Amino acid sequence: MIAARRGRFLVCAGGNNGSQFPYHLRTQVDADTSFTWFTTNANGLDFNVFPYPNMFFELWADLDEFENVQYAIGADRVTPSLQFRERTAFYNLAQNLGTTILEPLINTSGDTLGNVEFLALQRGDQVQMQVRIASPDSADYLWRFMTTGSGRFDIWSLTTATATSNVIGPALAAPLGLPFPTPAEYPAMAHYVQPDNLSHIVDSWACSSRTLTAANYWNQKEYQPCAGAYINAPIEPYTISSGSSMGPTRDDRYKPDIAAPGDVTMAAAPMAIISNWNSTNADKMDELCMHVRNGGTSMASPVVAGVVALYLQKCPSADWPQVRNALINSAWGDALTGTLPNNSFGYGRVHAFDALVASNMPPITITASDDEMCSNETVQVSAPAGYDAYVWSNGATENPTAYTGAGPLTVSAATANGCAASNALTFTLLPAPLTPVININGGLLTSSNGPAYQWYFNGAPVIGATGPTLWAGQVGDYTVEHTASNGCSAMSAPVNITVLGVNESDARGFAAWPSPTRDALTVQVPASTGSVTIELIDGGGRVALREQRAASMQHDLSIEALAPGTYTLLVKADAVIWTSRVLRLQD
Secondary structure, eight states, rough: OOTTTTOOOOOOOOOTTSSSOOOEEEEEEEOEEEEEOOOOOOGGGOOOOOEEEEEEEEEEEGGTTTTTTEEEEEEEOOSSSOOOEEEEEEEHHHHHBSSSSHHHETTSOOOEEEEEEEEEETTTTTTOOOEEESSSSSSTEEEEEHHHHSSEEEEEEHHHHSSSSOOOHHHHHHTTTTTOOOOOOOTGGGOOOOOOOSOOOOOOHOOOTEEEEEEEEEOOOOOOOOSSSSOOOOOOOOOOOTTOOOOOOOOOOOSEEEEOOOSSSEEEEHHHHHHHHHOOOOEEEETTTSSSOOOOOHHHHHHHHHHHHHHHHHOOOOOHHHHHHHHHHOBBBOOTTSSSTTTTTTBBBBOOHHOOOOOOOOOBBEESSSSEETTTTTEEEESSOOEEEEEEEEEESSSSSSSSOOOOOOOEEEEETTTEEBBBOOOOOOOOOOOOOEEEEEEEEEEESSSSSSEEETTEEEEEOOEEEEESSSEEEEEEEEEOOOOOOEOOOOOOOSSOOOOOOOOTEEEEEEEEBSSEEEEOOTTTTEEEEEEEEOSSSEEEEEEEESSSSSEEOOOSSSSSSEEEEEEETTTEEEEEEEEEEEO
């Protein structure tokens, strides 16, 4: 979604697991048999994947880094003293991929301590392996995950973070009342792999190379609260928060990418929260009692997102690498960040001003084929070539582009190094006539009212057909164009004539003679008829003769100026139409 279109970007909170007990395990497997302890998880469903006591964790590795690893589960008795009780057989990926291996773990006394399940699944070029002992015989054992061979893998496991078994290190062993002896006290500990606080960012979006993942540093340390004494926290602003999750990613890229202020930030909140905090957390509100104190990477990430929004406002055609590079390349550090990049601050603290200024490029000039247009027409506007992408202020993205409107029209053009803004163009917009509508009455075509008319047959102008009506003398498509005095025009939708003819009114009292004729034609209409319009339409649908006559039963016309041929006689009186055919002979 991010890569599919320019002008998009995703900022992620890095997470607040920096203060958790170490729960990431990275094991570099070699010929020695190393191990790490996991506990039985007897918690309820809030902190347990399964509704029963179990030992369970997930392992992740690249396929090519796990093919030569052999693994087993063993058990250490804790009381009355530490003692290794036995292990399963060692297995490898070739035996386990896509297949569940089930083996009972039997101690040296022949007792079954639990049934161990191994399931390895391929996820693209990765391996996800699940290891479980459902309802073990006793929750008092420390379960060894033992590995040998060559390769590398990662595990994240903690009841309060992943609802899986605790992975044991010295920091967690003491509060759980578990032993963590020295190698001198328990020789096997010489090959123990401890968990660490690294790589506590495990969300797939946050680990993506196309996003910016935000770390959290202390924003301030002092403020006057809504109630209580002046706050002066024992921290140093600009130092990383102890809760901010650390990187790197599983494939050793720097994450988080960038850091922003988060802890001790005063922000707006719903009135319901403000009212509640007035009585319970007044020391965590500003002195006006209208903003609440918050923190964490969920406060830092909107800061970064705001910088990205400003950047995209300036460079709307920027793609994700341009946005990411602009913020990373302008990030800054000092003695408090240490050498950059690192696993706490990423590439440094976000710097909004430098990110925007560093993207400055010389302004560009856009031109148009004309500065005047009819309201229903377009002009071509052009920006200089050579840029990666263009976004015009009307939303167009091609260059050159067609434009209709008065303006102002601008463009932002982007390259990998930044973006350039253009001058603004304005246009004189001339009003165009309304789109004409053609009414059909048999073969008589009548246009809606317009300033001036021109009829077309199959796309070609009908010579002399410049009135509001046209007799459809041929089968085909007819259109009419209205043209205003300012030169703007509008074309109707075509109407297709497939049957020639007209809806004639009662012919009683109407007659026309003689036909054939050479020079004269007499037209008779009923006595009650008022003024009439008499037209002779040639074979091409053009009006060859049009006369307006006062009320009379008989009208004599001279047609000697007409070319020889067959004509349609059209007599109109109010809503009444009479037609006839007239043949004009050669002189």
